[in-house]
Amino acid sequence: MSQGFSLYLARDSGLHRLHPLTKLSLAATLLVAAFALPGPWSSYAVFLLVLLPLAAWGKILPGFLRSVARSVLPFAISLFLIQGLLWPGGSPVAWLGPLSLKAEGLAFALASTGRILMIVSSFLLLALSTRPDLLMIALAQRGFPSTLSYIVVTTIQIVPYFQGKARAILDAQRSRGLETEGGVRRRLRALLPLVVPLVLSSILDIEERAIALEARAFGRRGTKTSLQVLPDSRAQSVLRWAILALAPLLLVAGLVL
């Protein structure tokens, strides 16, 4: 199938061969851990000791680091600059001209960045090593509603097409003299001739899609058989439950400690 815009990088690795739900359980538990673990350094520790080795095992380390940096850096920069420099009533530790970096602000920025790093990287690990359609099939096998699966898979497939359409309309309007550079007001005026044609043309083929789906018995109830077989094992099943069981434990630990 067409990959759509997913980040998935195909590799021949143990991580890729794991069942999608195993990787999803890991991401979910790490998400809970991000909020439950105490102290600013625990998130960085988890990133270094758990996520980086897994990415290396999955042979996706360069892409992983690139995606993580791209997503986390804007937040890190804003956090350290804004909360570091502008923490009201904070105790200054360093001076940058007339401005000072406050200790509380830096501590906060450190903790927040660590949390964002952990959340973002655990889901990126999932996205880079798991085919989205296989993930949806795995979920559907466990009782996830097929209508939701349909929505997610179709969206992933058609987004690049719509992005292409948006670009095409932009080029066409520009070649007709539409001003898209310059002052804010001019750029705002460009909105209408860009957005309205895109949306109108997209909506009108919905009717055809609906008819095509109904012709393929989409609305029929009952389980659907999938062509894809997902390798799973007893060991992985046990591992999944173990990982998920960690989540409430971490929550309790976080509240108690």
Added chain:
Amino acid sequence: MARMRQDFGTLTLVMIPVAIAINIAVGQLIYSLKIPLYLDSIGTVLVGVLAGPWAGALTGLLANLIWGLSGLNVAYAPFAAVAAVIGLMAGLFGEGGWLRRWWKVILAGLLTGLVAAAISAPISAYVFGGVTGSGQDVLVAMFRGMGLGILPASFGQGVTSDPLDKMVTYLLVWLIVRGLPSRFKARFPRAGGVV
């Protein structure tokens, strides 16, 4: 319950991925044109207006989760609840016939923007430490510089950007709905509010 099944007929189901794709395509286009708006909820509002509050809420929820968890723009995922509320409100406004008068359209956008800002602020403060990782952080810096706490600064940023963004969104949806042929609109479960 029967209404809900009607709302989620095949036509609605087919429209939701298209609406989500519209959210993402327009959102990214606006970003690349450096226009100071988000315009990432046009599809959500459209589904809400044409197919009801629940369909709108689902569209918003899934749009943000897909946009975020796919890695395209991770910041969106935690705000899925906000997007769901935007879709829900759009459905309620549609039902109430608010899209029949242009001034009610603008008012609907304003109200949606205020509610969105109110719900987003705690999420932004707790998950992202009060920053957005984008140009909007200039506003956050301004409010923090005035001595506001993290949550109030976040809310300040939201209240300054969201209402305008949602008003433009609603106006665009209003124009789009007016541009659709009546026979097409009539096929949707909640067409009564917009035809």
